[in-house]
Amino acid sequence: MDEKEMSEAAIGGDDDAFLALMQYHKEALLRTAIAFLKNEQDALEALQEVTYRAYKKIHTVREAAYVKTWLIRIMMNYCQDQLKRGKRYITTGEVDETIGKEDDYRLELAEALAKLKPDEQQLIYLKYFQDVKIKEIAELSSIPEGTVKSRLHKILRSLRSHFEDKGGRDHV
Amino acid sequence: MYEKEEEKLLAMKDQLDKIHLPLDEADEAIRQGFDRAKREKARSRKKRNRIWSLVAAALLFATFVTSIRVSPAFANAIAAIPGMERFVDLIQYDKGLDAILKNDYYQKVDAAQTKDGLTLTIDGVILDETGMYIYYTMKSPEAVKGLSIQKVDLQNEQEVPPSGISYGGSIPDEKANEWASEIEYNFGEPTLFENLSFTLEMDVSFQGKEISFSLPFELQENVKPGKTFVLNEEVEIDAQKFTIREITIYPLRVAVKIAFDETNTKKILGFEDMRLEDERGEVWGSIRNGLSGRGDDTYFLQSNYFEEPKKLYLRINKLQALDKDEATLIIDTEKGEIINGPKDGRLQVMEASKSGVHIIMHDSGGDPMHTYDIFTTGEDVIGKVVRISSTGMYVDENGTRHWDLTFENTNYTNPLRFELTNYPNYITGDVTVEVKE
Known part of the structure; x- marks a missing residue:
């Protein structure tokens, strides 16, 4: 199955395709989470939550080619909510430790x-x-x-x- | 025009691309998120199955709350039944199940299948018209750590009306090479099977492989039918009238049908302590959950099918209720305002936009670990259904409950109406109805 077929099947409600799709995009999703949340543990939790949200909403995706971006947007929304909520407040000072000095x-x-x-x-x-x-x-x-x-x-x-x-x- | 800024951004991207990612643990995170969505889906699959589908939710909850009330004598009694010792942890919360086991309602199966080095054994089942509880064991020469159930399906020559399926629960230990668990398969409607040959289909993910089991098994005994007691007795709590229509006792659970008087000033959201007691006041079945449907509301209690007390009473003391005009929450998500709702002022909107709303409740009381939704779907001004696609619920350090809700779409007209399904406002009284034919 190529990416497009996989996306289409996942949108159509195929569980295996959905899991394969999450596998396929996990790197981009984790990278996004780390960019916003700055730590691995929170990023993994975010990935779990995004999998959950994506599964419940994937049938609403209209264009299979845009699934990756759609997933990344769910991830960003989640991360921003977390940051806003102050549960995981990150000072900008911590950024250079992760990103490079x-x-x-x-x-x-x-x-x-x-x-x-x-x-x-x-x-x-x-x-x-x-x-x-x-x-x-x-x-x-x-x-x-x-x-x-x-x-x-x-x-x-x-x-x-x-x-x-x-x-x-x-x-x- | 902004080359310098773009360059900086791209340099930052390069750095970000080099960061180590916890890719191995990612698979586990994906699986957990998937399982959670899956469980929820199974619980709310079809409208006509709503009553039954909530049973699964309640069962999960029942495991959670009541497992702290463990009687050692009870655990020993179960452990004494051959083959059942492994399942003590799973079932010791349920007095009805204790009775089921003592009455040989548990049917030993011992069917096994091995695939890719993993062995699935169905140790035994409990079957009644409302569902099947399947007790199974997974075994492998290596540790079963990380094993996860992806899909469960029960087949028979008759259609098995599915609704709530709950499985999994505990996670295998680090080193154990054996894992005992149960599947609670609740039927969408009471069902009697003519042919007792079943097949359990189970997809498992283990050590990076997908393993599909298809394990046929046969039962020796068919179900004992439910016993129905027609009562039609009107009762009253805090001037709110309702009629206990009938009670049906099945081995796995008891269904209580209740109809509410339309002239009531309050809407009854739930029964907190509905229970069956014997003549000595010992509680045999307590509330698991309830749900409204078609005018009548059916609530489920743990069963006392095999107990034959001289007398049996249905007792109710505490209800969740709100004045009818307060039971609808109306929110303008663009203004972030509550237009109508409970007048006690405990609900507040923290943040709102067309795509979602973050609501808090002060002084919510009760168990902070007890999570619940206060409503399910909404409607806009022209009656268009607005579904909630995800809910984040937590209790903060001040004991304030938070619900962070995301709507499925933003294509609606404010304000939104939500019927409250739960709210910690109570009325109390004393109802006792004798259950007899």
Whole structure:
């Protein structure tokens, strides 16, 4: 079974295909969870919850080709809820331990991303970390492609101004 | 235009891509999430099966709450029955089952099948018109750790009306190479089988393999029929009237049919302590769950089928109830407002959007481990059904209960109406009805 057949069968209610599909995408899902939650244990718990939610809703997916992105969005929603709930509050300071210490700006970037609104974070994550096409993002969110593009620009602009502010202060 | 920012993002992605992922443990997480969804699905498969399907939920709960009340004498009694010692942990919560075992209602089967080094043995079953409890053992030369049941299906030449199926429960020990467990297979409607040849189909995932068992077995004795007592006795608690219509006693459980008076000012959400007592006041069957259906409501108690007390009484003291006009929760998810609901003010909306709502309840009382839903599906202003696709429920450190609900879609018109199915508001009284023909 290729990815498309597997997705279609899973959407059609085939349990084996659903499990195979989760297997197939587990790496991307765990990576997403770790990007947001920053630790393995919470990421595994998130994967369990996303499996549960996905199983209950997969019949609602209209386009089999977009299943992966659909799963990642469920994961991001879950992670953001967890973070918002404060059950697992992560200070941006912890980010560099997981992500790497060599670059100062990376911490700065993480800090900037943490300040974005939840839907902006999702958009950036899908576009730059999962390489999802603008067309797919647009269709999944039922908004025009142009709107996705202008939102991305707006977010990048706010990231830039964040860096510039930082930069400015650092050099004073 | 924003090349520099994009570069930074891509550099961050590269770092993220190098992070170690707990891929081995991921399989277990996927399986657990799947099992949980599966169990829930089995419990709520069809509308006409609603009554029976909730039995499974109640059974899981019954195991959970009552397993702390273990009588050593009772455990010993079960352990003394050949082949049953392994199942002591599973069944010692249920007095009715004790009686079933003592009365030889437990049928020894001892059918086995080995596939890929794994042996499934059906040790025995209990069958009545409402369901079949199957006691089985999994054995392997290696440890059975990580074994999980994926699918269970019971077949007969007649259709086996499925509803609630609960299985699994405990997880095999680290090192044990044998695992005893049970399957509680509840029928969608009372069923009598003409031919007692059954096949248990079971898909198991073990050591990365999928193993499918198809194990035929035969039973010697057919079920003893349920005994029905027609009562039609009207009773009253806190000025709320209801009629105990009839009680049917099956070996595995007792069904109590109740009809509520339409002129009641309160809606009865549930019975907290409905029970059967003998003439000495000893409790033989206590409430497992209940659910409304077609005007009549049927509630299930543990069975006392084999006990023959001189007298038997149905007793009720505590009900969950709300004034009828408070029993519907109306929420505007865009404004995050509760428009109607219980007037005690304990329910509050923490967060709301069209895709979901996070509700809290202060001073919810009771056991913090006891999780329950307060409602199931909603309706919008034009009567369109809005389903809840997932519920996160927890109790925080202040004892506040949280329900974080996600709706299946956002394509509805506010406000949403939900009929409350549970709410910790009680009325008390004293109802005693003698059960007799």
